[in-house]
Amino acid sequence: MTASFRFASRKPLAAAIALSASMFTGAALAEHHGDAHDKALTADAVVAQYANVAHATYSDALASANALRAANAALIESPSDETLSAARAAWKQARVAYQQSEVFRFGNAIVDDWEGQLNAWPLDEGLIDYVEGDGYQAELGNPGASANIIASDSVQIGADKIDTTEITPELLASLNELGGFEANVASGYHAIEFLLWGQDMHGFEAGAGERPATDFAKGDACTADNCDRRGAYLLAANDLLISDLEYMVGQWAQGEKDNYRAELTSLPAGEGLEKMLFGMGSLSLGELAGERMKVALEANSYEDEHDCFSDNTHYSHFYNAKGIQNVYEGKYVTLDGRTFEGPSLHALVAQNDPELAEKMHEALDTTMGQLQVMVDTAEADGGMKFDQMIAPGNAEGAEIINASIQDLVAQTRLIEEIAGTVGIDGLEADTADHEF
Template sequence: MSAHFRPIARKPLAAAIALSVALIGSAAQAHEGHAHDDRKVSAEAVVDQYANVAHATYSDALASANALRAANAALIEAPSEATLAAARTAWKQARVAYQQSEVFRFGNAIVDDWEGQLNAWPLDEGLIDYVEGDGYQAELGNPGASANIIANDSVQIGADKIDTTEITPELLASLNELGGFEANVASGYHAIEFLLWGQDMHGFEPGAGERPASDYAKGEDCTGGNCDRRGAYLLAANDLLINDLEYMVGQWAQGDKDNYRAELTSLPAGEGLEKMLFGMGSLSLGELAGERMKVALEANSFEDEHDCFSDNTHYSHFYNAKGIQNVYEGTYVTLDGRTFEGPSLHALVAQNDPELAEKMHEALDTTMGQLQVMVDTADAEDGMKFDQMIAPGNAEGAEIINASIEDLVAQTRLIEEIANDVGISGLKADTADHEF
């Protein structure tokens, strides 16, 4: 995992998040606009709009990471259940744009090489802070699984002793995959999530992590020990997140002759389209249907739940799929409700095969509708969260997840068909070694 360190400049707070239903509605309106637009679009224009959508998405992710930083600082300054709740809300808001950005990971090596520092999971949380043994399943043989950086000024891994006296973004970046174990995740959204929620001790039963606000209290009111270091860790992880997002925003910005956007748009347009379609298909199939749903359901493993401390997984899945739809439709709805819209894959395909273009649009709508069922089921009064859906014997939960997987597989097959339609032969989405 590589780090990109530059001076940290604070940004204004992010605006309120649009509801998921509103996002679906905005996408439908955008599609209607495409359907009535008789202008021809070029592959070059579609790739350029792809870069526009990427830049807008990462810009929102950065703004919401800065809002999260402000909420975390307020928690540390005045720990209370109210400031903790506000920080948790800011974390959930920060996930909305970032999860939509993951479609750019697959097909763009610069993103894939970078994303582990921000979103690696699952993690052995004992590397970071105190854990309770009965609710902690560490990776077998991981020497960092009980390191507890917050409680110790050094970490011993084999013959190596690492000084952790000062908790900085640079230190956290250096500790990722410590000792060669992928579960040693010291930074990113899920490290911050753990610091805000703590362990989820409920297993397949209702309830998320229950870290008390007093884990950030001062003096004798401190619970869990080392409250000052816990606060320092939380801010260092947030600062690293901001730095990394600033880097990626810059890579997709217009007007820079040396960034990734300039490299991408200088390629033959067919190569850009291939990156787009491979990214859509691979997130849809191997990653979302496979790694994030199929693995957890077949293993009945809440340890393989994506947002396992906060029980926010249903929204992470929803917004991953929304990112795929954004790329196809050439649109992005910002967190403050503005719509970025331009030449789309949908319009490009419709020029040659209107029926296929409409099938793809309908397949994406079907997937979003099924994932809305997952969201609504999780958010209902006495609702069923994803870690309950994957419980052994939960037929209703399994049906919701399996239907989501089936829809993701179906839309991936159409993505591969579309690739052939736009002149890319033999495109196969990454299955992540899963069979569908």
């Protein structure tokens, strides 16, 4: 994993969120009304709108990462229950746009090769900070699982000794997959999540991580030692997140001659459509239905929960599915609530097979409705979070997850059928070696 380090200037919380509007290209912001159903709609126009949606999504992700940085800085400056709560809320807000962006991973190698540094999971949190043994299940044989970078000035892996005296974005990037273990995740959303929440010690019972604000306190008020290094780690991880997102916003920006958008839109349109459909299907099937739901449910393993420290997994699943719908509809709703749309895959399919186009539209709505059930169940008073749904013997939780999986599988089969309608033969979504 590599990163380009181009650190953004730090802006106040409100200003950072407001950036989401100014970052979009003119094409991405142009509201369309007639051309989405224009009979002369071309595949090239649909692929161009796909790039617009990607740029808008990553721009929102960057804006919210900047807002998270401001909230984290405020926590470190004045640790309190209030500033910790605000930082946690900013982290959850930052997940909204980013999770919608994951549909661009599959089929676009530049995204898939890059995303691990931002969203790799699960992680052995003992690499980063202190852990309590009874609630910690490290990857078998991982020598980095007890490294505790925050408490150490060096990390020893085999014959290699790594100086960790100064915690920087470059250092954290170099420690990802340390020693060849994928669970050694030093950066990204989940490293930040762990630093803000701490371990979730509740197992299958209600409750998320309960790290106290005093873990970031100064002097004698520090409750867990190394509070200054914990704060430095939090900001370094956030800075790396920002620089990575800046890079990807640039790759999808309009008007650049040598970025990924220029490469994509110069390809035959059929190749762009294939990337779109493969991404939609593979996130639906192998990743979301398989890796993120089926694995955790069948193993009854809260260690395989996606947002395991914050108990935010239900929203992560919801917004992953929303990203799939965005690509099909050629639409994105910004973090400040504006809806922009353009030439869509739905309209392109409707030119050849209106019935199939409508079936796909309805299938996506059905999936979103079922994932809304998951969200509503988790967010209700005394609600059932995802790690409770996967508990052994929880028939109600299993029913909610299995219904979500079935809807994702059903929409994937339609995605594969749609591929033939737009001239792509034999498209098969990635199953990630799962059977459905």
